[in-house]
Amino acid sequence: MNTITNSPETLRAAMVDNVKAAGHATSPAVEQTMRSVPRHKFVPEASIEDAYADIAVITKSASDGSALSCASVPTIVAMMLDQLQVQPGNRILEIGAGTGYNAALLAQLTGPGGAVTTVDIDAEVTAGARRGLDATGNEHVDVITRDGSLAAAENAPYDRIIFTVGAWDLTPEFWQQLAPGGRLVVPLRWRGQTRSVAFVRDGDALVSDSMDLCGFVPMLGQEGERSGTIDTGDLVTLFWDIDQTIDTEKLSGVLDQPKEVAWSGVTVGPYDSFDGIWLRISGTDSRTCRIATDKAAVEAKLCTPAIAVRSPALAEDDSLAYLAIRKAGDGTHELGAIGHGPYGHALAGQLCDETKAWNKDREALPALRLYPAGTPNSAFKFDSDIFFGQVIEKTTSRLMISVS
Structure with missing residues (x-):
């Protein structure tokens, strides 16, 4: 084997080049972070080639073969980090610890003045994430074993919240723990589809400013x-x-x-x-x-x-x-x-x-607003150019979709 051609550094550079060619890692900070964090150290059982391929690396499966945890596809990772717009010094919450790789990226993006907390319901998953983070000099990342729907009040408020699991609903904890003006990026599911939606908090509303098609391992315990x-x-x-x-x-x-x-x-x-x-x-x-x-x-x-x-x-x-x-x-x-x-x-x-x-207009996107359950219709804000709208009633939130 040619150890130079197949070195982690060479393969990582090729991975990021591929991510850039796909239109992601548009932020110089995201690009540099992905070029520096060693993804292969978070998936030690995978080959070096698979660690840097544009694929999801499955790290835990159910008895029926379905994925329970994985390292997400690099292009999707970059896409969501672009949406999150991390700034130095941000306090960040991640729901879905996975391998710890994404938390390591977040830790580098926010820098020494910030803080990263990652939460997962599966103790085996958090143990693996802890090992990967410690092995790469990210001992300061807080890893918590807990139902992700509860978030992590002990380190709140958060300037940024990101889900690396698919969510059908958002619980009240996320309104309580996201700072005013904060950003929340979530692979949100409604009407059978999943979109990575970037929301910005505006009072009690979460208002979308971007969305992209994606697919993720679903969050446990959501039966909507x-x-x-x-x-x-x-x-x-x-x-x-x-x-x-x-x-x-x-x-x-x-x-x-x-x-x-x-x-x-x-x-x-x-x-x-x-x-x-x-x-x-x-x-x-x-x-x-x-x-x-x-x-x-x-x-x-x-x-x-x-x-x-x-x-x-x-x-x-x-x-x-x-x-x-x-x-x-x-x-x-x-x-x-x-x-x-x-x-x-x-x-x-x-x-x-x-x-x-x-x-x-194939590029047109609807506007999404997410409110806590119980918010009256009178509180919903419609723009003047909205022609159609639907309200989807979830368990603990209300999703308004409006199309011009």
Whole structure:
């Protein structure tokens, strides 16, 4: 083996170059930090090549093979650090200790005048993070074993809070412990999708200023999402939130009913993302959910969503429609929708209308505001250019999504 070519330093430099090429680590501080912190020392059981590849390194799995803890993909790490905008001297709370690598990055970003606390519910995970941090000269990072939903009042208030686990809800502790004007970055889940959202605190509201598509190991103990299959072979699953009235018993067998197919006329290239359709429709239609289809259902043409494992859908009573895609013949693909049931045609048409609206400004993002549960509607702030809005009722918070 060529020890020079495959040295940690060379591979780390290549990793950061790749992160930069992907459009992340835009801050010079984030770039320099990622170039200096040795990621391989936090994943000692992985090969040097895997430690610096743009992949998630799984460090703990459940009995069914699902990931319980990992070192996140470097491009996602950089993306979220860009969103967090750490300043020297910041007090920082991290929810989800992982390997300790992200806490080490945070410690370098905030410097000797700041402080970093990282929390995880799993004692085995925090022990591993502690070892990695100690081995890299980060003994000053406070590692706490605790349910992350409780945060860490002993070191509050925090100028910055970052989640490295997926969260469906935010508990009151985060309003109590985030300083006025502080920033909170969280992979937030709603209507079946996950976005890394950067919020800035404005009084009792958390107001978004950026969001990016992502996926994370879910936070334990949050039961706000429901799921159920809608076919006899249990190959097609819907995912929805507890504030929705979706009933999979009513939808059972709906895919056996005739298809209502509609096409939008909107085309995408091979590298074009169209996840913005899902993001937009979650702010305009309370029936939005996620559909996931097993490969066997796709091959049998029982259910053929645009992306088999995750596509937006609309569900109402005993009817359903989901986003679909077909070849356009010129290297592009056309987006449309397939509906089933009495309202299938109307639901498919609605999805096409949303696709056309998204196509007018593909970069547009909705505005998100997160409030504590119990906040009256009269306290919600709408901008003058807001055309549509939805309020999603979570357990301990209320999420307002508004689309212009």
